[in-house]
Ligand SMILES: Nc1ncnc2c1ncn2[C@@H]1O[C@H](COP(=O)(O)OP(=O)(O)OP(=O)(O)O)[C@@H](O)[C@H]1O
C-alpha cells in the first residue's frame with residue numbers, strides 16, 4: 001500500500017524501536033530586566049529528570065502519572081515538537097531532533113483544521129507525507145481509514161459539525177493514514193464523556209489488533225491503560241519527574257472490556273497503579289497547600 | 292402560582308406570536324413614521340430655516356432620482372446610478388490596489404518578526420494620518436484627479452487589512468502548525484494550506500473594515516476632486532438643492548450597507564465555526 005521507507009525495511013526486533021536516554025527538560029525561567037521591573041520573574045523549572053525508556057517494536061505502552069508531571073512534555077519531545085535539554089531520543093538507533101511523519105500524533109484537543117472537511121483533513125496528511133502518490137490510491141487510503149474509524153457518511157462534514165468523539169476519530173484516522181511507525185497519543189479521550197470514551201477505547205483496541213503499531217498513549221485512566229497496553233509506564237510527580245516503575249500487562253489479546261477483571265493479575269496491577277497514583281497525587285496536592 | 296401564570300400566558304402568546312425580529316421591524320416602522328411626521332409637521336409650521344425641504348418633497352425627489360438612475364446630460368447632470376458607478380469603480384479599484392499591497396505585506400510581517408519590527412515604525416506613523424492628507428501629494432505626483440482618487444483610496448484601504456492580516460497570520464493556533472510540523476510539511480505548504488486559511492477570517496475582517504473606510508473617504512475625496520457621488524453632493528449643495536443632498540446621503544448609506552453585508556457573508560463563509 002505504501003512505499004516502504006528505508007528505515008522500515010530493516011526492522012530488527014531485538015533492538016528497541018524507540019529509546020530515550022537520559023532525557024530531561026528544563027523550562028527556562030523569566031528574569032529579563034523587564035520581567036524584574038514588572039515583578040514577574042520565575043525560576044527555571046525542571047519538568048523532567050533523567051528519563052530512560054526502551055520501547056520494543058509493536059508494543060502498546062501507556063504513560064500514566066499525576067497531573068502536571070510532564071507527560072505531555074515527554075510526548076512532545078518524542079514527537080520532535082520540543083527539544084530535550086539533555087539526552088536523546090532514538091528511533092531504530094537514529095536520533096530524532098525534528099518532527100516527522102514516522103511518528104503520528106493524536107492531539108488531545110483534536111487539532112483538526114476547521115476549514116477542511118473530514119476527508120480533506122486526512123487528505124492533507126496523506127498528501128503531505130506522500131506527495132507522489134497516485135490520486136486513486138490516495139483516495140482509497142482516505143476511504144479505508146474513514147471506514148476504519150467508523151466515519152463513513154461524514155466525509156464531507158466540517159469539524160464544527162462533528163461531536164467530540166467524531167472529531168477524535170478523525171484525529172486518529174489522520175494519524176494512522178500516514179502509516180507512521182509510532183503512534184503518539186496525548187490523552188486522546190480526555191475531553192470525552194465516559195460512554196464515548198469506552199467506545200473509542202474498544203475501537204483503539206480493535207484497530208491496534210489490525211495495525212500493531214508501536215503506540216505511546218498518555219492517559220489518566222487506569223482501566224484504559226489496563227485494557228490497551230502491553231506495558232504501563234508510571235511516572236513520579238514533578239518537578240524533575242522520573243519513571244517510577246514499568247508494569248507489564250500480560251493479558252491475552254484481543255481483550256474484552258467486560259472480561260478485563262477476570263484476567264489473572266488484573267487486581268494486583270490495578271491496586272499497584274492506584275496506590276502509586278494516589279501517593280503521588282496526594283504529595284502534589286500537599287505541596288500545593290504548603291505553598 | 293407559576294403554573295397559573297404559564298397557563299394564562301399560553302393562549303395569549305398563541306394569538307399574537309411575534310418574534311423579536313418582527314417586533315423590531317414594527318418598532319422600526321413606527322420610529323420612521325414618527326420621524327417623517329415630525330419633519331413634515333416642522334416644515335409646515337415653519338419651525339426650520341426656509342431652505343429645509345419638507346419630508347414629502349424629499350421623498351418625491353428621492354423617487355425622481357431612483358426612478359431614472361442612468362440619464363446622462365453631460366458631466367454636471369447625470370443620473371444617480373451613473374454617479375454611483377463612478378464612485379464605486381474608484382473605490383473598488385483603489386481598494387483592490389490597496390489590498391494587493393496590504394495582504395502580501397501583512398502575511399510577510401505576520402510571518403517574520405524581524406520584518407515586522409522593521410516595518411512597524413512606518414505603519415505606526417502613516418496609519419493615523421487622515422487619508423485626505425494624501426490628496427495634495429497625490430495631485431502633485433499624479434497630476435490627474437482620477438489617479439489621485441485611486442491613490443487616496445488605495446492608501447486608505449491598506450491599514451486595516453494590513454494590520455488584521457498581520458494579526459491573523461501571527462496568531463494562528465499553534466496546534467495547527469504543530470500538525471503540519473508532525474507531518475513534515477514544507478514551509479510553503481504550511482503557509483498556503485494552514486496559515487492562510489486559518490488567518491482568512493481575520494484577513495476578510497480587515498478587508499471589510501478597509502472597504503467601509505474607503506467608502507467613507509471617497510465622498511470626501513470626490514468633493515475635493517470631481518465626479519462621482521461626492522461631487523454630486525457638493526454640486527447640489529451649491530445649487531441649494533437640499534433634497535438631492537439628502538437623497539445622496541441615503542444612497543451612499545445604502546450602498547455602504549450592501550457592501551458591508553457582502554463582506555459579512557464572505558467572512559462567515561471563510562470562518563467555518565471559528566471565532567473571528
Ligand atoms: N512552556 C513551559 N514553560 C514553563 N513550564 C512549563 C511549560 N510547559 C509545561 N511546563 C510545566 O512543566 C510541567 C509538566 O507539564 P506537562 O504539560 O508536560 O504535564 P502533564 O503531565 O502533561 O500534565 P497533565 O496530565 O495535566 O496534562 C508542568 O508543571 C508545567 O507547568
Ligand SMILES: [Mg+2]
Nearest residue numbers: 071072073186
Ligand atoms: Mg498533558
